[in-house]
Structure formats: structure tokens, C-alpha cells
């Protein structure tokens with residue numbers, strides 16, 4: 343009998359194990375059921391627009407399951423997309439008050455809340471949260487706060503933020519924004535010196551060099567104009583159409599036209615049609631008409647452009663009195679065609695315009711608009 347009992351011991355142990363396991367499983371199932379029920383209850387309240395009760399139910403669940411934060415963020419994003427900003431704000435605000443929130447979840451939640459505020463037009467509240475994030479070195483907050491300061495035209499606030507946290511500004515697009523904040527502030531306060539600070543940024547930007555060159559040119563300080571514009575044209579040759587005629591003038595004023603021609607030769611390999619036209623003009627001045635025609639024809643075969651074609655018509659007309667008037671008429675048509683084409687285009691979003699904007703009105707990026715490229719461009 344005792345032996346039989348011994349034999350039954352493993353069976354009893356196995357039974358106990360299975361029962362215990364089932365009981366733990368049952369407890370987990372019960373907890374899950376409770377969560378699902380609270381969740382459904384909360385969602386039902388929300389869908390019925392009884393927001394306070396609905397959110398309260400959902401937030402209570404956070405303590406039970408802290409890893410469900412993602413679901414709340416998704417829910418809030420859904421509300422924001424539907425234009426229900428008050429609900430999105432409520433969820434983000436309640437989440438921010440949860441002590442169980444991890445610091446990374448806290449930061450992403452704060453960023454989302456700031457974006458809700460921007461969309462709701464509550465810019466001061468958005469700024470408050472973004473400033474906290476930047477102070478915590480949360481790089482993801484840079485784009486929205488730069489957009490915010492651009493929208494509010496708060497150039498000095500943007501500059502102070504950069505000067506206090508310059509280590510965060512490692513991307514070219516962020517440096518471009520800061521450079522433009524310096525330039526805008528300098529133009530508003532009439533303190534061009536402020537632009538010089540923008541020249542010391544990690545990434546070379548366009549506008550401070552362009553503006554400083556322009557300011558010097560207007561004051562007939564040709565040495566300084568050459569200093570800034572030469573730096574710009576060597577490093578960002580595609581910007582040449584913005585100032586190349588004035589740069590040439592500065593060289594001429596200082597009796598340094600030869601140096602300008604040398605500079606153009608240096609830029610030929612990376613410059614556009616305007617640089618090639620300047621090179622042709624230099625050849626013409628030296629009496630090398632045929633060489634200019636050959637150079638331009640050859641480059642047009644490789645890279646056709648309407649502006650290059652127009653200049654070729656002028657070259658051919660000047661050399662042939664019989665067909666000069668006909669070529670002049672054709673060139674007039676070509677020139678009027680060019681005039682209808684936008685001179686500037688955004689490389690980020692494709693927005694095109696006859697006017698140069700430093701901040702793209704369409705995609706809100708700084709310095710993404712430049713002289714247009716391609717057949718009708720530069």
C-alpha cells in the first residue's frame with residue numbers, strides 16, 4: 343500500500359504543478375480581461391465625446407501597463423490627424439503627468455504636445471515645451487523650434503538658443519537656419535556685424551556671405567565685396583547668378599579684371615551656363631571670337647540651356663551682318679521665353695518663383711531655394 347502511495351507521488355506532484363500553472367494563467371487572463379474591459383470602456387467614452395471620463399479610464403491603465411504608452415501616443419496622433427486637437431492635447435498632457443513615464447517617453451510626449459500647440463496656434467505654450475526639450479539636449483526638438491522661431495520672426499530668441507546649445511547644431515540645415523536668424527536680426531537692427539558671426543558656423547552657409555558682399559558693394563568697398571563673394575562662389579558656385587555681375591564690377595573697379603577672368607576659368611568645371619557665358623565674354627574681349635563660338639557650341643552640345651543658346655545667337659549675329667537682324671529677332675523670342683520661366687527653385691520641395699526667398703514659403707526650409715537648373719535654368 344505504502345509502495346502504491348510512493349508510486350502516486352509523482353502524479354500528485356504533476357497534478358499540483360499543472361493546477362498551479364493553470365491558476366497563474368487564470369490570474370493573467372483575468373488581468374488581461376480587466377485591462378481590455380477598461381480599455382474598451384475608455385475608448386467608448388472617448389468615442390461618445392465624454393472625454394474626461396474616457397481619458398481617465400485609459401490613463402488608469404497606464405499604471406497597470408506602462409508599455410502601452412505607444413498606444414496612447416498613436417491614439418493622440420489619430421485625433422490630431424482628424425483635427426481634434428483638444429483631445430490630442432488632453433492625452434499628451436495627461437501622459438506627461440504620469441510619474442511612471444520613462445524619460446524618453448516623456449520627451450517624445452512633450453514634443454508631440456508642442457506640435458499639438460503649434461497646430462492649435464498656441465505658439466507660446468509650444469515654445470515653452472520645446473525650450474525644455476532643447477535644454478535637455480533633445481535634438482529632435484530643433485526642427486520644430488526653428489520652424490516656430492521662423493514663424494514668429496523671433497530671430498534673437500533663435501540666436502540665443504543656438505549660442506547656449508551650439509553643440510546640438512551639427513546638421514547643415516540647422517546651421518542654415520541659424521545663419522539666416524543672424525542675417526534677419528542684422529537687417530532689422532541695422533547691425534551688419536551680426537552677420538559676421540554666421541560666417542563662423544561649422545557648415546558654410548550662403549546668405550551671410552551674400553549679404554556682406556552686397557553691403558560692401560553698395561558702399562563701394564570692392565575689396566570686401568570680392569572677399570565675401572569670392573569665398574561664396576568658390577564653395578557654392580551654383581549661387582553665382584545672384585551676384586556674378588556685381589562681383590565682376592568690383593574686380594573692374596579695382597583694375598583686376600584679369601583676376602576675375604582667372605576666377606571664371608577656375609570655376610568652369612563646376613559652374614553653370616552663366617560662368618560659361620562669362621568665359622566667352624573674356625575670350626571676346628581678347629579678340630578670340632571664333633574660340634568663344636566653338637567653346638559655347640561644344641558646351642551646349644553636352645549641356646543644352648536656353649540661356650546659352652540665346653548668347654550663341656548674339657555671338658553669331660555679331661559676326662554675320664547679313665543675318666544679324668534675323669538672329670536678333672529670334673533672340674528676342676528666346677529672351678521673352680526665358681523671362682516667363684521662374685528663376686529660382688527649391689531643391690527640397692520644387693517650389694519655383696521669380697523672386698528669391700531665403701525661407702521657402704512652401705516647405706519652410708532655409709536656403710533651399712537657389713537659381714533654377716536644367717534647360718531653362720542657370
Ligand SMILES: [Zn+2]
Nearest residue numbers: 688691702705
Ligand atoms: Zn521648399
